[in-house]
Structures are given as structure tokens and as C-alpha cells.
Amino acid sequence: MPGPQTTETTASWSDVSFPLPLRSHQTRALAAIESSWSAGSQRSWVVLPPGAGKTLVGLEAARRRAQPVVIFSPNTAIQGQWIAEWQRFEPPDLTIGDDRALATPLSSLTYQSLATFDPEFDPDDDVGDASDDGDDPDSLLARLNTGGAALVEAMRATGPLTIILDECHHLLEVWGRLIAELLEELPQATVIALTATPPDSLTPTESELVDALFGPPLYATSIPALVRDGYLAPFAEFAWLVRPSAQESEWLIGEAERFAVLQTDLTETGIASTDFLEWIDRRFVSRTIDTGDDPVDHPGADRLDVDRLELDWYRLEQDEPELAAAALRFCTAGLLAVPPGATLREEHRRPPSADDWVALIKDYVETCLRPSSDERDQELLERIGAALPGIGYQLTRRGIRRGRSPVDRVIARSAAKTDASVEILAAESAELGDRLRAVALCDHERATATVPAGLRGVLRAEAGSARLLLDTLINDDRTGGLSPLMITGRTVAGATDTIAALSSFAHDQDPGLRLETVPVDDHDFVELRGWTSRQWVPIATRFFETGRSRVLIGTRALLGEGWDAQRVNVLVDLTTATTPTAVVQTRGRALRLDPHWPDKVAHTWSVVCVSDDHPGGAGDWDRFVRKHRGYLAVTDSGEIAVGVGHVDPGFSPYAAPPTGTFAANNAAMLVRAQNRCRIRDLWQIGSPYHDQLVHAVRLTSDRRTIARPELPSAALVAPELVPGDPAPRRDRGNTIMIIGGSAAVLITMIVLLLFGQDWAPALVIPMLAGGGWWLRQRRAADLAAGRRLAAWAEPPDLIDLGRAVADGLHAAGLSDRGAEAVSAAVDSGGGYRITLADVSTRTSEIFAEAMAELVAPIGSPRYLLPRYQPVPIADDAQQLRRAGARWSSGQPLDRQRVTYHAVPAVFGVNADRAGHLRTGWNRWVSAGEPIRAATAEGTGILVSTRGSSPIDVAAALRQVWE
Structure with missing residues (x-):
């Protein structure tokens, strides 16, 4: 051819x-x-x-x-x-x-x-x-x-x-x-x-x-680059958090009971030949297993060699990350000691979820219960099998397998999510008025299968569908006037007057169409038939863009990839799709520039349902996290960040916020959404950028921690003294001069009096003046020393911790820049974000991880660093002078308290690396030498400090765009 x-x-x-x-x-x-x-x-x-x-x-x-x-x-x-x-x-x-x-x-x-x-x-x-x-x-x-x-x-x-x-x-x-x-x-x-x-x-x-x-x-x-350049509309991400309805919650509580009983049983003793808690201790801490006779070393580990245990834990995290993470969350719950070599990171500092329990139970079943012939083990195996379906798992001959979870179905299709959509659209309508062009995306037009018998009376047959959302919007006084219109691959539907207007509009667009309006049983809307999706999608889109309908309801399959409407300014995401492609394409629908509104700002709302009545009630939150993983959006502080932190700086990718905070969270979202002008300003359209990701560590505390004003890099000066340093020597020259001068004046006065000079006593005046000056200087110096001690008694400045790490990385050849590149900012949630600027993405990641490990609860590091602190001193001039005088006289008051920090893994590989961190530590934070954990001294410190936090902050790793 x-x-x-x-x-x-x-x-x-x-x-x-x-x-x-x-x-x-x-x-x-x-x-x-x-x-x-x-x-x-x-x-x-x-x-x-x-x-x-x-x-x-x-x-x-x-x-x-x-x-x-x-x-x-x-x-x-x-x-x-x-x-x-x-x-x-x-x-x-x-x-x-x-x-x-x-x-x-x-x-x-x-x-x-x-x-x-x-x-x-x-x-x-x-x-x-x-x-x-x-x-x-x-x-x-x-x-x-x-x-x-x-x-x-x-x-x-x-x-x-x-x-x-x-x-x-x-x-x-x-x-x-x-x-x-x-x-x-x-x-x-x-x-x-x-x-x-x-x-x-x-x-x-x-x-x-x-x-x-x-x-x-x-x-x-990237998307932020095109927003900065003015080619895409600025936007913000929001979340509306809901709990299941009362009826759904009641069902969830009942479903959770059997698994709760199993959790209680597993924490008791004597229920099996090897109890569950005893087994996980042997599996992860002592690294021994019971073969039926005497305990033997777990393969690949030596209990007497700390380095080998650390290596074994590293391998476990590499080979079985979910199992290792589950074990560390058991540590947070107090059910397991911190294993040698383990580091408790942000993702581990929450109670274990149902999936964590299942990960450990699965290993317990396969390693301990299944091979055993003990009747107690077989009985426990049956109880485990009976309890697992309640959280979406099945015990089979091949092990524990994830099944279709009715719990997750209830959460994903909760009636509360449909109700939340009404609240969001009502609020956006009140703000935008006739400018509102909202799209609500659902997974399906109608339920594709009948409700399982166990969920009848809990979920409606059309729960979570576009049809139910359309009905709900039509029947609410706040949203019925928005003329909501549903278009899917097989249906066009809306209220009677909306469909009449669409039919007339469609005829004007294509006079050859022969359309008919058909009522729908059990619904308050009608359908418009007589055409195909190739015909109705462009016509309905134009109808929507002209404002004849201000809410378009559809499915991701039809209104996702390949569908464009420039005027969309609100997107309500009710879908369960979490692939990066689906997320980018879905959110991309709202980012087109609007020729009718040059200052358009788009809002994307994710509706998330979370239940604390069931251990599997966070499935929707996990989907929300996956949607935002790798996705960039502006925060309320003006940063452009990856992950759920750009929705709210307090959101964690590892756990949903307490359900008791949902109302406050939603109210805060509405307040933020009302100020589109501010959101636009936060994007800094037209300003330069590097279009790269930088890793940061976000530190939060119950006690508000505020950095001192940041100095220009050229003026960066380390403190003259840090805790643990000896007090500066007093200037003895002044003292000798005052004493010598006073003696000379006294001798001169006596001599003059012997020779009959009556005015000689007047010489005592300069002597008293000099003595008074010397006393004031001495008291001022003691007061300054006391105030320095009082400041050291407070937690260290977080930016100084960052500078110590940065200097250590620079000295070790792992970073091109040191303390001068450390920057800090306080976000709207009170978090303190620290980054290492003007370095590669990988270097910024190393810095952020090291900072997080430095302030994290102590696990099993190879080295520890002491941080010296004096005892607190009352804010009283006399007590401050007294403490300063004692310190200046040589008494080591600054060493009365010692707090230990784990040396981050990047510095803990050997003594030389630990020494590089010590250099930065001694310059910015405290005196002290690294202590090897494997020594007698280090072992004693670990025993007394393991699991404790060296400073009252929680660290979270984040990524920001610059």
C-alpha cells in the first residue's frame, strides 16, 4: 500500500x-x-x-x-x-x-x-x-x-x-x-x-x-512552574473530614467487637505454646525463636554483637518494610521494646492499625501456630480465622489474604460524604455566586451490584453514586438553585426545569437532535434521551460553561482525561482512584485559565470519611494520602509542598487527625477557602523558581518554639560559649588595678597626713569611686553569666541544631554548604520548618533525615551525643548573680543535667563521621564527645534513655518545591 x-x-x-x-x-x-x-x-x-x-x-x-x-x-x-x-x-x-x-x-x-x-x-x-x-x-x-x-x-x-x-x-x-x-x-x-x-x-x-x-x-x-509562569490557574487543596453516619457507626462498632476481643486475647499470657507478645519480642528484640527445646539465635543475628543486630534490623526493614514498621508501632503502643538498630520515625509514632496487627499476626501464624501441634495453638488459630473477616482479611490454607472489606465499602460510600458535598457546594456558591462552576466526580453513576446482605439497612443501594448526589443537591434549598446536571457515559439527568433548558440549548446547538424527557422512578430528576455521549458531552459542557448549570456531576471516566472546561473553579473529589495518573488528570480539570475571569483561583476538595469505631476505619484517609503523595500544592504559609501537608500543615500521612477535631478542621478550611485573593498571592505568580524539590523537616511542639531572628548569611556567627564550656575567666587585671590603686591611695594619704596635709582624706573619694565601679562591673558580669545559664536551661534553639547538622555534613564532605545554608520558617500551624537551601535534592534529603533522627525518641543508635544544661534558674536578679558568680568561680553548674541525642545514621557509620557531627555540635549546641553505644557507658545510657525524647518536638519529613 x-x-x-x-x-x-x-x-x-x-x-x-x-x-x-x-x-x-x-x-x-x-x-x-x-x-x-x-x-x-x-x-x-x-x-x-x-x-x-x-x-x-x-x-x-x-x-x-x-x-x-x-x-x-x-x-x-x-x-x-x-x-x-x-x-x-x-x-x-x-x-x-x-x-x-x-x-x-x-x-x-x-x-x-x-x-x-x-x-x-x-x-x-x-x-x-x-x-x-x-x-x-x-x-x-x-x-x-x-x-x-x-x-x-x-x-x-x-x-x-x-x-x-x-x-x-x-x-x-x-x-x-x-x-x-x-x-x-x-x-x-x-x-x-x-x-x-x-x-x-x-x-x-x-x-x-x-x-x-x-x-x-x-x-x-511541573504544575507549580506553569502556575508561576501564568499558564495555569493558581489553586489550593482542601479536605472536608466526616465521620460515618450514626447508623453506619453503629454497624462498625458491632463489626469491631470480635477483632477487639482477639486483640485482648493476644496480649494475655498462657493462650498458646508461645504467647504472641513473647513471640514478637523474640522475633524483633532478642532475635531468638523457640524451636520447642531451647531458644536459639535467630538466623543472621548475634545477641551479643550490637552491630550485627543493627545490621539484621536494617535488612529486615529492606526485605519486609511493612512487618518492620508494624513492629515499631507496637513499640509506640508499649507492647514491645525498641529493637536494637531500630529508629522510631514519624510513621512509627502512632498506635498500630488493624493492618499492623494483621502483619504481625500473619507472621505469628506462619512461623509459630501453623507448624505447632499444640491444641492451644490450633484453637487460637481458629479464633484468629473467625475474627479476621471483620477487618477485611481471610485466613486460608496459604496464609492470611486481604479480601473485599465491607468496612471499607461503608467508609468509602458513607452517606456523610454525600452530605458533605452539599456543605462544600453551598459554601462555594455563597462565596462565588454566579461565577461558580463546580464539578463533582464520583466513581460510578449507580451502584453496580446489590448491597451485600450484611450491609442491608446500613448502606443505601445507590450509596456513593452520582445519582444519589444529584438527588441530594436538587432537594437541598442551598444547592437546588445551582441547577445541578449529571452527565455520564450513558445518562444525562437533572431537575425538570434544568433538563428543559438543556434540551432547548441542545436544539440550538444541533437542530437535528430529537430529544425526549423521561421521568425516573424513585428519583426527583428526569433524564434527557435521544442522543449519544459523543453528542451530549460537548453540548452539556458548553451549557455548563455558560452558567445555565453551575454544578456538573459525573464520573472520572467521562469527565477526567480528555475532557476540558476552562471555567471550572471548584472540584469535589468523591472518587477512590489513587494512582498518580488519575490524580493528576482529575485535578487538571480545574487548572485551565478562564478567559472570562483572569484572576481565577481553583479549589479542589477531597471528602474523607474516617471512623474511630473500627480498627479499619482509616481506609479513606489512606486513599487521601495516596492521592496527595507526589502531588504539589500551595500551603497556607506560601510554601509549595508535596503530600497532605499542603492541605493542612498538621495533617500526617501516617494517621488521620482525631475525629473530635473534624468540625474545627472543616471550619478552618472554609475560612481559608473564602480568601481566593490570598491564595493567588501565595503562589507568587511571576517570581523566579528552580523547579526542584527540597526536603525539609517540620518540627512541632506543645510548647511554642520560635526561632530567633535569622541573621544574614554573611553575618552568621557562632556563639562564643555553649553549654558545657567552662566559664570565661574574670578579668583579674581590673581587680589587681583596683586593689593596687586603692592601696597606693591609702599609703599616700597616710604619708600626707604625717606631713601635716589636712586635705589628704579627700583622696579616699577616687578610691571609693574606683571600688564602686569595680563592684558594678563584677555584679554586671555575674548577672550576664547567670542569664546565660538561664537561657541554656531552656531547650536549644532548633535552628542551631540544624546548623550543627549542616556543619557536620559539610565537614564530612556530604554537603557543599554548611550552617550558612540553613533556613527556617514558622508555618500557620505553629510548625517550625527547617531546610538546607541551595543544595541538591539528595543532600537536602540527607539533612532532613538527619535532623529528624537527631530530635527523635532514642532507639538503638551506634553513637550518642550529650547536651549539657544547667538547672533552671528563677528570673530573679539576685539568684542570677549568685549562679553566675558560682559558675565564674569554676563550679561546673552547667553540667548538672545531661540530655542525650541519638547520632543520626549518616554520622553513625564510623567514628570519623561521628567526629564531624561533634565539630558542629560543639560549635552551635553543646560541649561533649560522641559515646559509642556498644561500650559499657553507652549501654548504660541506652538502658536509661531508650524510647525517651531528647527534646519536646515531633519531627515530620516533608518535601517543598522551590
Whole structure:
């Protein structure tokens, strides 16, 4: 089959151009692509967020390549976008089509148009039978049906061509394998891969495939970068936290009872041949197991060698991270001692969850109970099996397996989430008025299965559906006037007057439509029928953008990837999808610039349901955390941060806030949402940036810890003395001068009196003046010394701890910068964020982790550092002078209290590294030498301090964008 390209057509590529200027990031992306072509590469991969104009980048790059173009997209909506975008190029001499015959210079197709297989072929089969014509039995190309095979043949016949793979993160499994084979068949093809998903957010499978096909991305930019440049709308993330309804909570309490009984039983003694708590102690602390006779060393560990135990724990965290984390959360609950070599980090400082219990129970079952013939063990095994279904697990012959959890279904589809959507939309409507353009996304239009028997009377049949949300919004006085409209892949529905207005609007748009309104049983809305989703999606979108409906309800599948509406300014996310691709695409719907509102600010609301009535009640919170993992947004303090901390600085990725705080949290969210102008200002649109992530440590305390005013880097000066240093020597010269002078004056006065000089007593005046001056100086010096001691009695300045770590890293050759690069800021939640600026991302991560370990509760470090503190001194001048005088006289009052800090792992690898930290420590924090934990002194210190916090702060690792 001859290709569509001719000499005349080739010449016309240079005559076509895009009529508008390219954006700066588009120009950089195109330059990177052309540079790779100049270097001989034919495959390019570019990462641009939704709304960045990656379609234009792909078309312009293909135009410059000046050869036939075949575009593959994941769905028909995006396929149509490519066609519409090319039609903006001028003059319209080169046409674009959607035919697999490739009869036009540009062809826009879907991946499905290629990946169509013979009906009898299962593409998931690993091995096929050899074909009669000698084709590779594993080849997917050989299994294509007639249409797919014809497309491949047309591409072969075209000769050199450009293939654009849009949203290349979709290249999974069959599509990825098929595209890989196709590219091998087309060695002359130029390939341009485009995606909106950041490369570090891809799954390992996606990363491996994309890297094999294209290598590292040539160019990538982030959503915050495009907001700063003014190409995307500024936005903020919010969360509305709810508890299940009263009826749902009652059911959850009942479901939790059996597992609660099991937890109680497992903490008792004598219920098995080896009790659960005894077993986890042997498993993780003493590192011994009971073989039925005498305890023996656990493989790979030596109880008498601390270094070996530390190494064993490191291996456990690497090999079985979930099991190790569960064990450390048992330490937080007081059910287990801190294992040798372990460090309690932020994620461990919360009570164990149901999943933590299951992780340890699973190991207990497989290692201890199953192999045993003891009747007590078998009885306990049966009780465990009976209790696990209540938290979504099953005990099978192959072990404990996760099942479909009815608890998680209740949480995910709670009626409270639908009610919360009403509150959010009512509040946003009150704020925006006629400007409101809100989209509410659900997982499904209606329930896809009947409610299980155990949930009847707990969940409504349509719980969590778009239909239930539409009904609820229509029937609430605050939201009914917003004319909510539901559009899904098979239904258009709304209130009677809304549908009448839409029907009239649709007829104006397409007079050929013949639509009818159909009532719906058991609902307060009607449907509009007589058209297809290809017709109603663009028309309903225009209807929405004009404001005739101010709330659009739909599913992520229809209103997600490929759907655009520039005027969306509120997004309510009720979905359970947590993949990075789904998150980026969903939130990207609200980030387009609005030509009717240049100062548009978008709000994205996540509705999260959490129950403290059941150990599995945090499933929705965990989904919320996964949605924000790797996603950047502005905080209320103006930082652009990764994770749930940008929603609220007090939110932790490891545990939901107490349910008792939900009302206050929601009220705070509403207050923040009312000030869109402030949110816009926080983005600092137009200001410079590096477009890189920096790791930070956030420190919080019940006692408000405020840094002293930060000095300019050039003026950074370490304190003259730190706790543990000896007192400065008093200036004896002044004392000797005063005493000597007084003696000389007294002798002179006596001599003069003997010679009859009556005025001689007047010489006592300068002597008294000198003595008074000396006494005032002495008292002032003692008072200053006392005040210094009083300041040292307080917790250390957190920024000085950071400076000590930074200087230690610099001395060890692990950082290009030291104390001068440490910066600190106090966020709106009272947290104290410390970063190491102007260093690589990896260096900032090392610094943040070291800081977190330095202030964390002591686990089992290799070294400890002392921090000396004097006893507290009352704020009384006399007592301060007395303490200062005693200290100046040589009494070591500053060493009466000693607090120990764990030396961070990066410094604990050997004595030299620990010495580098000591240098910074002695300069900024305290005198003292590192103490090796394996010595007799170190062992004694560990016994008395393990699990204790050296300072009243909690550390949390965060990532911020700069």
C-alpha cells in the first residue's frame, strides 16, 4: 500500500505554522526534542502537566520533522483534541484524519485501533503455538485482527514517519508490548512520547517500560512552574473530614467487637505454646525463636554483637518494610521494646492499625501456630480465622489474604460524604455566586451490584453514586438553585426545569437532535434521551460553561482525561482512584485559565470519611494520602509542598487527625477557602523558581518554639560559649588595678597626713569611686553569666541544631554548604520548618533525615551525643548573680543535667563521621564527645534513655518545591 506522502506535500510542511506565539515551556520542550534529533536519537519523551499544551508541542515537533504523522491516544476524546488542535494551524493545506488507512498526512487514532486481536487470542497468554508461516509464536503483531494488521502494514508502507504516543503512561502490559514490537518493525520511525504524569510518580512497571522504550525524559516541567509562569490557574487543596453516619457507626462498632476481643486475647499470657507478645519480642528484640527445646539465635543475628543486630534490623526493614514498621508501632503502643538498630520515625509514632496487627499476626501464624501441634495453638488459630473477616482479611490454607472489606465499602460510600458535598457546594456558591462552576466526580453513576446482605439497612443501594448526589443537591434549598446536571457515559439527568433548558440549548446547538424527557422512578430528576455521549458531552459542557448549570456531576471516566472546561473553579473529589495518573488528570480539570475571569483561583476538595469505631476505619484517609503523595500544592504559609501537608500543615500521612477535631478542621478550611485573593498571592505568580524539590523537616511542639531572628548569611556567627564550656575567666587585671590603686591611695594619704596635709582624706573619694565601679562591673558580669545559664536551661534553639547538622555534613564532605545554608520558617500551624537551601535534592534529603533522627525518641543508635544544661534558674536578679558568680568561680553548674541525642545514621557509620557531627555540635549546641553505644557507658545510657525524647518536638519529613 503506498503511503500518503508526496514530494508536493513534503514541501508544504514548512508553509504551515501555528498562528499564536508558543509558551516558554513549549519552546524549551521543542528545543530539547530537536537537540535529541541532532544527536541521532529518534525517540523522545516529554512530560507536561494537563493544560500545558502538550498537544501543540507534539504537533509542532512533528511539523518540523516534516514527514507523515500517526498519533495514538488513549480514548476518542483525546483523539478528537488532536484533530481540533491541528485544524488551528494555518494555512489548512495539510489535512488530518482518523482513518486507519492513513490516507491523510496526519492521522489521529486510538491505541485500541491498533490493539485489536483475533477473538480466539488471549493477549495475556505467555506462550503461543508456532504458526505455520514461521512467525514468532510470542509476537503480538502476529495476533492482530485484520484491521490492526492492515494499520501496521500501512505504517510500514509509509516509509519514514513520525509516531506520537500521547499519554504514554497508558502503555501497560499488552499495549506496551505491542508498541515495543511495532517500533522494532519501524526502525526509521521518529517517536515522540508525551505524558502528564511526572516520571517519579510512575509505578515500577510503567517506569521500566517507558525507560526501555524512550529512556529518561528530555524535558519535564511541573504544575507549580506553569502556575508561576501564568499558564495555569493558581489553586489550593482542601479536605472536608466526616465521620460515618450514626447508623453506619453503629454497624462498625458491632463489626469491631470480635477483632477487639482477639486483640485482648493476644496480649494475655498462657493462650498458646508461645504467647504472641513473647513471640514478637523474640522475633524483633532478642532475635531468638523457640524451636520447642531451647531458644536459639535467630538466623543472621548475634545477641551479643550490637552491630550485627543493627545490621539484621536494617535488612529486615529492606526485605519486609511493612512487618518492620508494624513492629515499631507496637513499640509506640508499649507492647514491645525498641529493637536494637531500630529508629522510631514519624510513621512509627502512632498506635498500630488493624493492618499492623494483621502483619504481625500473619507472621505469628506462619512461623509459630501453623507448624505447632499444640491444641492451644490450633484453637487460637481458629479464633484468629473467625475474627479476621471483620477487618477485611481471610485466613486460608496459604496464609492470611486481604479480601473485599465491607468496612471499607461503608467508609468509602458513607452517606456523610454525600452530605458533605452539599456543605462544600453551598459554601462555594455563597462565596462565588454566579461565577461558580463546580464539578463533582464520583466513581460510578449507580451502584453496580446489590448491597451485600450484611450491609442491608446500613448502606443505601445507590450509596456513593452520582445519582444519589444529584438527588441530594436538587432537594437541598442551598444547592437546588445551582441547577445541578449529571452527565455520564450513558445518562444525562437533572431537575425538570434544568433538563428543559438543556434540551432547548441542545436544539440550538444541533437542530437535528430529537430529544425526549423521561421521568425516573424513585428519583426527583428526569433524564434527557435521544442522543449519544459523543453528542451530549460537548453540548452539556458548553451549557455548563455558560452558567445555565453551575454544578456538573459525573464520573472520572467521562469527565477526567480528555475532557476540558476552562471555567471550572471548584472540584469535589468523591472518587477512590489513587494512582498518580488519575490524580493528576482529575485535578487538571480545574487548572485551565478562564478567559472570562483572569484572576481565577481553583479549589479542589477531597471528602474523607474516617471512623474511630473500627480498627479499619482509616481506609479513606489512606486513599487521601495516596492521592496527595507526589502531588504539589500551595500551603497556607506560601510554601509549595508535596503530600497532605499542603492541605493542612498538621495533617500526617501516617494517621488521620482525631475525629473530635473534624468540625474545627472543616471550619478552618472554609475560612481559608473564602480568601481566593490570598491564595493567588501565595503562589507568587511571576517570581523566579528552580523547579526542584527540597526536603525539609517540620518540627512541632506543645510548647511554642520560635526561632530567633535569622541573621544574614554573611553575618552568621557562632556563639562564643555553649553549654558545657567552662566559664570565661574574670578579668583579674581590673581587680589587681583596683586593689593596687586603692592601696597606693591609702599609703599616700597616710604619708600626707604625717606631713601635716589636712586635705589628704579627700583622696579616699577616687578610691571609693574606683571600688564602686569595680563592684558594678563584677555584679554586671555575674548577672550576664547567670542569664546565660538561664537561657541554656531552656531547650536549644532548633535552628542551631540544624546548623550543627549542616556543619557536620559539610565537614564530612556530604554537603557543599554548611550552617550558612540553613533556613527556617514558622508555618500557620505553629510548625517550625527547617531546610538546607541551595543544595541538591539528595543532600537536602540527607539533612532532613538527619535532623529528624537527631530530635527523635532514642532507639538503638551506634553513637550518642550529650547536651549539657544547667538547672533552671528563677528570673530573679539576685539568684542570677549568685549562679553566675558560682559558675565564674569554676563550679561546673552547667553540667548538672545531661540530655542525650541519638547520632543520626549518616554520622553513625564510623567514628570519623561521628567526629564531624561533634565539630558542629560543639560549635552551635553543646560541649561533649560522641559515646559509642556498644561500650559499657553507652549501654548504660541506652538502658536509661531508650524510647525517651531528647527534646519536646515531633519531627515530620516533608518535601517543598522551590
